[in-house]
Amino acid sequence: MKTSTKLWIGVIALIVLSPLGLILPAWLGAGTAWGEWSAEELRNLVGYVPARLGHISRIWHAPLPDYAFKGQEHASTPALSVSYVVSAVVGVAAVVVVALLLGKLLARREKSDAA
């Protein structure tokens, strides 16, 4: 098997295992990454929502916010794990398509590239 095929299998394995990135923090009681709080979390931390922060933070509503489906804010960890894997598949697919297009656009064409 080609090494690059093995590496792709590695990426697929990481997609399948990705819910660990959700389950372990939940299990060990670790919160949001530092500096990535929502406006509400920030209100609890510093006592107010910085005025412009609250405004700018609403400019974009991602289709899969925080790697979950919309309305899953209070879903259980197993339910979130499913949407996490779905998000990983969607995200990897999007990244691969964009990178391939970009690469095709940029890469040097070689006449002697048959090998």
Next chain:
Amino acid sequence: VHIPDGYLGPQTYGAAYAIMAPVWAVASRIVSRTLRSRQVPMLALGAAFTFVIMMFNVPIPGGTTGHAVGAVLVAVLLGPWAACIAVSVALIVQAVLFGDGGITAIGANCLNMAVIMPFVGYGVYRIVASRSAARSPRRWIGAALGGYIGLNAAAFATAVEFGIQPLIAHDAAGHALYAPYPLSVAIPVMMVGHLVVFGVVEAVATGLVVAYLQRADASMLYGAPAPSPEPSPAGREAGGRP
């Protein structure tokens, strides 16, 4: 270290975009000169790897989370300019589809994780690996060290960007308009997590994959001399060693 929308004021995120525009232009130009068309799938693989590795949030029990980025690994395989492109693609998809990192902060997040991290990490790797053979342990050690220092450099830049916000903008009551914590809080909090935990995760992940590739197909390392024990480059696809 994904800065969300609202944490940086326009002066900061605008400046980051202003820095990134020429960097992306130079990266595209250099990659178009150096990337061979059969390496394009590797660029996609690198982008896919960094995307998915960033989903592995590593917890500090009872504290916060962080994650590896993989930017130095991609730099060791494809060079730092291609890594800049690959990580930028992953970061843009994260911001647009998943709200992980802000739209306004794409420039800043790319500056931290797609420029500072791969270039610092690759520099460390080059210093440690020097002209060693493609299978030399100095290469995976250099890659691991590069991952550790590269991620910490990115975390430091992020902490500075957060920490200068209260200096730049606050209202009459002294309340910050954007990120509320000053440098004296942002830098120590960010650095402790990354120096003690997340940087180690990055180092292990980077070192392991590079060590594996050195044995499986050392020709994949960017700029490394052709592996000498092989009698001819024809054996490259076969991969296996006796």
